[in-house]
Amino acid sequence: TDNEYVYLAVAARATGWLGFGIAEAGGMIGADMALFTASRPTEIVDAYTTDVRQPVPDDCSSDWELVASNVDNDSGFLMFEMKRLLDTGDPQDKVIINDASPLIPSQRVIASWGDQPEVGFHGLNRARGAIRFFGPGDEQSTFDTAMPQQAEGSFEVRSQNHTIASVETEYACTCVSRQDLIDQGVLDTQDMLNMIGFEPVLSEGTEAYVHHAVVRGSEQGSCDDTNNFFEIVSAWAPGEVPLTLPDNLGAPLFGADGFQAFQIVIHYNNPRLDQGVIDNSGIRLYWTSQPR
Numbered sequence: 001t002d003n004e005y006v007y008l009a010v011a012a013r014a015t016g017w018l019g020f021g022i023a024e025a026g027g028m029i030g031a032d033m034a035l036f037t038a039s040r041p042t043e044i045v046d047a048y049t050t051d052v053r054q055p056v057p058d059d060c061s062s063d064w065e066l067v068a069s070n071v072d073n074d075s076g077f078l079m080f081e082m083k084r085l086l087d088t089g090d091p092q093d094k095v096i097i098n099d100a101s102p103l104i105p106s107q108r109v110i111a112s113w114g115d116q117p118e119v120g121f122h123g124l125n126r127a128r129g130a131i132r133f134f135g136p137g138d139e140q141s142t143f144d145t146a147m148p149q150q151a152e153g154s155f156e157v158r159s160q161n162h163t164i165a166s167v168e169t170e171y172a173c174t175c176v177s178r179q180d181l182i183d184q185g186v187l188d189t190q191d192m193l194n195m196i197g198f199e200p201v202l203s204e205g206t207e208a209y210v211h212h213a214v215v216r217g218s219e220q221g222s223c224d225d226t227n228n229f230f231e232i233v234s235a236w237a238p239g240e241v242p243l244t245l246p247d248n249l250g251a252p253l254f255g256a257d258g259f260q261a262f263q264i265v266i267h268y269n270n271p272r273l274d275q276g277v278i279d280n281s282g283i284r285l286y287w288t289s290q291p292r
Contacts, residue, residue, distance in 0.1 A: 001133050006086055006096050007067075010036075011079040014113035014125070018078040019055070022094040023108040026128055026212075026237050028053040031110060032094040034064045035119055036080045038071045044082055048092045055119060063088040078113065098134045106132040108239065123271055124208045129239030143242035147197050150247075151286035155184040157215050157262045158201055158282015164209055166275045170268045174282070175229075178221030178260045187289060192258050194250025197286035198234045199242040206279040211267040212237040215283050217259030229263040234283050250292035 001007070010020045017037045024030030028049050035045040035055060046062035047055040069080040086096045099106055109131050112122035147154075157176045164170065182188045202210060213236045218228040233251060234243075245251070252258030264282050 001086065001096070004085060005083045006133060007081070007083045009079070009081040010034075010111065011077060012111065012113040012125075013076055014078050014115055015073065015076055016078075016113075016115040016117050017119045018080065018113045019111060019119060021049075021110040022096070023110045023128075024094070026108040026110070026239070028110065032092065034082055036066075036069065036078065037118065038078055039117055041069045041071050042066065044080065046093075058090065058092050060090045060092065063090055063093055096133055099132050100134040106130040106239075126208075128237065130241075139241045139244070143197060143199065143244045146244045147199075147286050150196055150288055150290075152288050153185050153187070154197075154199075154284050154286045155181050155186050156201060156282055156284045157264045159264070159266055159279050162266075162279050164206070164268045164270055164274070164277040164279055166270065166273045168269070168271055168273070169211075170270070171265055172268060173226070173263060173265050175223035175226070175263045176261060177223050178254075181261070186253070186287060189254060189289075190256075191289070192255025193253040193287045193289050194292045195233070195253050195259075195285050195287050196245045196250050196292070197242060198236075199284040199286070200236045200240060201280075201282050201284050203278075203280045206277055206281065207238075209268050209270055209274075209277060209279065210238070210281050211269040213264055213266045213281065213283060215262055215264045215285075218261045218263070219257070219259065221260035223261060223263070226263065229261075231259075233259060233262065234285065236283055245292075248292060250288070253287055 012018050019035045021031035021033040031049045033047040044064050044066040046058040046064045064082045067081040111127040215234040216229040217233040220228045
């Protein structure tokens with residue numbers, strides 16, 4: 001980015017088409033898109049989506065400007081480079097604000113691709129993530145430095161050999177009790193501990209099926225009553241990197257008022273209705289006994 005434009009390059013292993021979007025909430029609904037097809041390598045289509053989830057060409061003139069493209073049929077890659085004003089003044093385009101501050105969320109982005117000659121249903125050929133367009137912020141490096149220095153241990157809340165249902169969408173729930181936490185190495189104490197870091201744990205090969213995950217906590221130590229799990233402790237969606245809490249903050253664990261047990265609900269997306277896919281994804285939480 002500069003004071004006026006954002007510059008983007010996109011590449012994917014595909015032979016037909018490639019799309020990139022600045023998302024409103026991490027999915028297709030309300031996304032600001034750019035679409036490229038191998039059959040028209042000198043064109044870029046400025047598009048957007050509504051709740052119908054079908055790209056629609058922008059009513060105004062195209063605000064994305066194609067800078068360069070490459071259709072590599074030998075290797076099976078499509079690549080294009082484009083630029084756009086940070087604020088086009090077009091209500092169908094997302095304004096890209098200065099997100100250098102860690103207090104401002106990074107921008108959700110999506111992509112999809114295919115081998116058909118025209119843009120069509122992508123199936124599992126999709127990617128979701130987040131980009132911090134401004135500033136040098138590197139949350140992963142911050143996390144990798146802070147946790148070995150500050151955390152005394154960690155525990156995981158995740159699916160346990162869950163067989164993903166052969167349906168398009170599924171919500172799977174797993175509970176971890178207080179005793180389970182202690183068995184994982186959490187200090188068995190009546191004093192309050194502090195959770196200070198949250199890290200996604202994704203099973204290799206099944207990442208594409210995991211749409212998002214939400215961890216909720218309970219002040220009861222058992223998994224007997226799922227109605228006790230109502231307060232969100234952590235959440236993850238593709239593109240999210242590990243979260244490090246500032247030095248003065250912690251989420252309460254154990255003690256009189258801390259969380260005693262956790263429940264994770266994972267939304268799985270299986271548009272091809274694949275069978276026999278086993279997943280162990282979830283979130284790893286880091287703790288310390290030091291006051292925050």
